[in-house]
Amino acid sequence: MLQNNLFHDEYVRNYTNASFLVKDGYAFTDGLFSGYSASARTYNIASWSYDTDPATSFANRDMTLQNPRSVFQLMKQHYSRYTPEMVSSITGIPVADFNKVADLVGQMGKPDKVMTIVYAVGLTHHTTGGQLIRSGAVLQLLLGNMGRPGGGMNAERGHANIQGNTDHAISWEILPGYLKIPAPGQKTIADYVAQSAPKKSDKNSWNFFGTNYSKFMVSTLKAWYGDAAKKDNEFAFNFVPKPAGNASWMTIYDQALKGKMEGLMLSGMTAASIGPDSNQVRQALGNLKWLVIMDALPTTSSEFWHAPGVDASQVKTEVFMLPATHWIEKEGSFVNSGRWSQWKDQVLPPQGQARHDHWILADIFQRVKTLYKTQGGKFPDPIMSLTFDYKDPLKPDLDEIAREINGKDLSTGKQMTTFANLKDDGTTTTGDWIYTGSYLDTGNLMKRRQGVQDPKANDPTGMGFYPNWSWSWPLNRRVMYNRASADLNGKAWDPARPGITWNGSKWVGDVPDYPATMDPHDPNAYLPFIMNGEGVGRLFSNGMVDGPLPEHYEPIESPVQNPLHPTNSASPVAFLYDKAAGRPNRFGTATDYPYIATSYRLTEHEHYVTQHVPHLVQLQPRPFVEIPQELASEKGIKSGDQVRVSSKRGKVEVLALVTKRLGPMTVAGQKVYQIGIPIHWGYIGISADSDPSHGRYWLANALTPFVGDANARTPEFKAFLVNLEKI
Amino acid sequence: MPTVTRRGFLKVGVAGASAMVAAGLGFDAALAESTKVKQKLRIAGAKELHSVCPYCAVGCSLVAYTRQNSNGSVELLQIEGDPDSPVNEGRLCPKGATAMQLAVSPRRVESPQYRAPGATGWKSVSWDFVLDKIAQNVKASRDATFVTTDGNGNTVNRTEGIAFAGGAAFSSEEGYFATKLMRGLGLVHLEQQARV
Numbered sequence: 034m035l036q037n038n039l040f041h042d043e044y045v046r047n048y049t050n051a052s053f054l055v056k057d058g059y060a061f062t063d064g065l066f067s068g069y070s071a072s073a074r075t076y077n078i079a080s081w082s083y084d085t086d087p088a089t090s091f092a093n094r095d096m097t098l099q100n101p102r103s104v105f106q107l108m109k110q111h112y113s114r115y116t117p118e119m120v121s122s123i124t125g126i127p128v129a130d131f132n133k134v135a136d137l138v139g140q141m142g143k144p145d146k147v148m149t150i151v152y153a154v155g156l157t158h159h160t161t162g163g164q165l166i167r168s169g170a171v172l173q174l175l176l177g178n179m180g181r182p183g184g185g186m187n188a189e190r191g192h193a194n195i196q197g198n199t200d201h202a203i204s205w206e207i208l209p210g211y212l213k214i215p216a217p218g219q220k221t222i223a224d225y226v227a228q229s230a231p232k233k234s235d236k237n238s239w240n241f242f243g244t245n246y247s248k249f250m251v252s253t254l255k256a257w258y259g260d261a262a263k264k265d266n267e268f269a270f271n272f273v274p275k276p277a278g279n280a281s282w283m284t285i286y287d288q289a290l291k292g293k294m295e296g297l298m299l300s301g302m303t304a305a306s307i308g309p310d311s312n313q314v315r316q317a318l319g320n321l322k323w324l325v326i327m328d329a330l331p332t333t334s335s336e337f338w339h340a341p342g343v344d345a346s347q348v349k350t351e352v353f354m355l356p357a358t359h360w361i362e363k364e365g366s367f368v369n370s371g372r373w374s375q376w377k378d379q380v381l382p383p384q385g386q387a388r389h390d391h392w393i394l395a396d397i398f399q400r401v402k403t404l405y406k407t408q409g410g411k412f413p414d415p416i417m418s419l420t421f422d423y424k425d426p427l428k429p430d431l432d433e434i435a436r437e438i439n440g441k442d443l444s445t446g447k448q449m450t451t452f453a454n455l456k457d458d459g460t461t462t463t464g465d466w467i468y469t470g471s472y473l474d475t476g477n478l479m480k481r482r483q484g485v486q487d488p489k490a491n492d493p494t495g496m497g498f499y500p501n502w503s504w505s506w507p508l509n510r511r512v513m514y515n516r517a518s519a520d521l522n523g524k525a526w527d528p529a530r531p532g533i534t535w536n537g538s539k540w541v542g543d544v545p546d547y548p549a550t551m552d553p554h555d556p557n558a559y560l561p562f563i564m565n566g567e568g569v570g571r572l573f574s575n576g577m578v579d580g581p582l583p584e585h586y587e588p589i590e591s592p593v594q595n596p597l598h599p600t601n602s603a604s605p606v607a608f609l610y611d612k613a614a615g616r617p618n619r620f621g622t623a624t625d626y627p628y629i630a631t632s633y634r635l636t637e638h639e640h641y642v643t644q645h646v647p648h649l650v651q652l653q654p655r656p657f658v659e660i661p662q663e664l665a666s667e668k669g670i671k672s673g674d675q676v677r678v679s680s681k682r683g684k685v686e687v688l689a690l691v692t693k694r695l696g697p698m699t700v701a702g703q704k705v706y707q708i709g710i711p712i713h714w715g716y717i718g719i720s721a722d723s724d725p726s727h728g729r730y731w732l733a734n735a736l737t738p739f740v741g742d743a744n745a746r747t748p749e750f751k752a753f754l755v756n757l758e759k760i
Numbered sequence: 761m762p763t764v765t766r767r768g769f770l771k772v773g774v775a776g777a778s779a780m781v782a783a784g785l786g787f788d789a790a791l792a793e794s795t796k797v798k799q800k801l802r803i804a805g806a807k808e809l810h811s812v813c814p815y816c817a818v819g820c821s822l823v824a825y826t827r828q829n830s831n832g833s834v835e836l837l838q839i840e841g842d843p844d845s846p847v848n849e850g851r852l853c854p855k856g857a858t859a860m861q862l863a864v865s866p867r868r869v870e871s872p873q874y875r876a877p878g879a880t881g882w883k884s885v886s887w888d889f890v891l892d893k894i895a896q897n898v899k900a901s902r903d904a905t906f907v908t909t910d911g912n913g914n915t916v917n918r919t920e921g922i923a924f925a926g927g928a929a930f931s932s933e934e935g936y937f938a939t940k941l942m943r944g945l946g947l948v949h950l951e952q953q954a955r956v
Contacts, residue, residue, distance in 0.1 A: 190817035192928030192953045198935035203927040203952040217914040274918035276948035282955050285923040295901040300926030307956050323897045345880040353890050354873035360814040361863045365931020367812040369819025378809040380824040385870035391934040398941050400895030411906035419944040434933035464936055484844040499846040637854050639815040645867045648858040747955045
């Protein structure tokens with residue numbers, strides 16, 4: 034695309050940072066970007082900064098894209114190594130097939146063409162996961178497809194409401210609405226904003242997020258700490274916990290293995306099955322003092338202490354199993370991958386003694402609060418002042434919480450209608466600024482149901498927006514960054530597929546991701562990507578910790594050396610938990626484990642809960658692994674044979690399914706086989722109940738490595754090494 | 761043959777045989793004949809409620825039909841794809857289509873269960889028993905692992921020894937509430953299914 038000038042020139046020049054100049058010192062040599070420290074296994078990302086004008090601190094740009102220090106030229110040089118032959122050598126895709134796809138994709142850079150990339154989150158399950166997603170986004174920026182209807186880099190998230198619960202920040206590194214969790218050393222809101230908010234790096238950048246960061250943060254603190262959040266105490270900023278370092282999934286179990294984690298609460302999520310290296314995780318669960326499971330059905334975590342082969346009397350963990358209600362026994366919203374927040378009814382009353390998760394949490398919290406009141410203890414202030422403005426503090430209504438999330442104007446008592454009106458003086462609240470506008474005084478917009486029963490009336494643009502079906506964040510906008518769907522004059526790149534267009538006095542179409550009446554011809558008109566400091570899409574980014582440009586690295590366990598740079602074959606910054614903790618090495622090599630394995634789901638199951646659903650168990654009754662035909666015949670394995678697949682960390686003993694759909698492939702000049710491992714089984718469920726070993730060796734994640742992507746610490750579920758034997 | 765949208769077809773199906781015939785959809789005589797059989801619909805007189813599929817995040821809408829029995833209990837009669845939804849237009853995958861068997865199950869945990877350290881079995885206990893014990897554990901672990909000031913003298917006010925994980929099955933509002941409470945307790949180890 035770069036060599037044949039197939040990119041969308043006007044878009045790339047004006048809507049991406051292709052023209053930005055990068056500071057001297059940035060380099061890429063033999064698989065390493067500049068700024069690398071081998072001892073710390075980290076990069077100093079300051080060496081990937083823009084070349085700036087000292088007077089304004091804005092980035093210097095070259096709109097001709099010819100400057101050798103421009104992002105465009107650096108990028109062109111970086112990717113010149115990726116010839117079709119090299120891509121084939123890395124991926125195993127035959128050159129002819131790759132060229133066929135590349136030709137098709139290359140045509141999508143014409144303004145009247147658009148393509149989308151939809152990925153299941155398995156793409157994140159690599160030590161290069163973050164960069165794999167970025168590589169798709171970079172490609173889409175080059176094609177001019179970001180911010181356009183039918184374009185984008187779209188994640189299909191794997192559970193009903195991961196989106197909503199990520200938005201609401203059940204994640205160590207964020208507060209609601211993707212505000213960063215404060216770091217140690219920040220004493221004031223100003224410190225926090227200075228270190229967290231994006232900084233304006235071009236004169237036409239709006240930098241909307243950076244500009245409003247303190248308003249969103251202060252309004253959230255007001256929602257949480259009410260009257261205790263005052264101007265003269267920095268709105269109770271010191272109440273917010275400040276983590277010492279990464280506190281994500283694998284860190285929790287790493288801390289438990291080190292004896293530092295005392296208690297764990299799990300809701301609708303089973304640690305023993307879902308994370309990598311299940312055997313090590315089960316050991317970690319046994320190292321806890323106490324474990325609370327909130328679930329409707331038994332899980333491999335609630336029952337880990339008496340799993341097959343475990344001597345329960347030796348497990349010292351105190352375990353609580355709390356029956357929680359199912360999704361259909363409560364109302365509230367589920368947010369889908371397209372950010373549509375869809376409200377659901379309570380259809381059934383709770384079964385048995387089941388209680389809602391939030392009622393269980395409210396009750397535990399109130400009991401803890403009473404203990405602090407009567408006994409005292411460490412810093413009880415945040416517990417004492419946390420707002421509980423619900424009719425029944427033990428049984429908050431989800432409707433009440435939805436209104437709290439939207440936020441209100443404290444001076445009028447009215448619901449906020451837009452986050453643009455939030456303030457940082459303590460007069461407004463919001464539980465999550467990106468949801469402001471979802472629940473107005475006139476009602477809950479997430480309940481709206483004007484769908485395909487009348488497409489003409491309900492989808493006036495014909496683009497499938499259905500603006501009165503549910504509500505999507507932010508502000509019911511259906512395509513984010515939609516200013517990029519129109520050219521510099523405000524005309525749709527493709528008149529047949531408009532996002533928003535300028536009609537001479539305002540932007541029309543989707544809800545504009547842009548000031549509604551900002552004339553595109555105004556020399557001060559904002560750039561289209563309003564949330565970052567540049568105002569444009571980042572082809573080159575210092576927002577990632579493992580490189581400003583996506584680069585291919587082999588998985589941590591791989592049978593081949595990286596053809597691009599064999600001396601730095603795997604990601605030099607991937608986080609190796611066991612090694613960092615001084616635990617014995619749990620990574621294998623191709624000598625002992627010669628085959629690549631990858632884990633995945635089947636259509637008929639959803640993770641582990643469907644092991645309790647009779648019809649789905651009938652459709653996919655037994656665990657199996659998929660084995661390439663050629664390898665199977667080498668090993669004398671037929672479909673239906675019992676096989677053992679083992680890694681350095683554990684094994685599964687399941688049925689073989691011999692298939693033509695997996696390899697072999699030729700990678701880096703070698704013939705390699707790949708074994709496919711569906712993840713759904715374990716020692717709990719209908720299938721396990723009828724198995725003589727009770728599913729003792731059925732946990733797919735007994736095989737997977739305890740290693741994390743440097744950015745997100747997502748485990749490498751999708752590529753690791755195993756051995757295969759017929760039993 | 762006139763085009764029939766899936767939604768139209770489903771609506772006609774619900775409205776019954778006469779509508780189908782009257783609409784002149786060109787179904788063959790045998791089918792028309794078969795629809796004349798007097799059969800009471802399972803969902804006749806049922807309450808129609810709306811939900812969303814509990815599995816992946818495509819967000820397929822569900823229609824759930826319930827009936828209140830004479831003893832006051834609510835019975836779930838049927839779950840099917842919502843024909844009005846722009847997301848799924850009435851369709852469901854095998855998982856969504858069997859959501860009823862997840863919703864109502866003899867395999868559910870009916871009451872709080874407790875397993876003391878080293879015990880070899882569960883004990884059925886009361887809600888008060890477990891909630892009190894958990895509250896005591898939370899307070900003890902919080903007090904034991906709470907860090908007010910770190911080694912560099914920074915105020916950090918964090919609880920290091922308790923973790924919370926979960927939420928993909930929460931309604932968003934529950935998830936927000938969990939975040940608020942856990943941060944209120946000082947937790948830094950917070951996780952859900954976004955990474956794993």
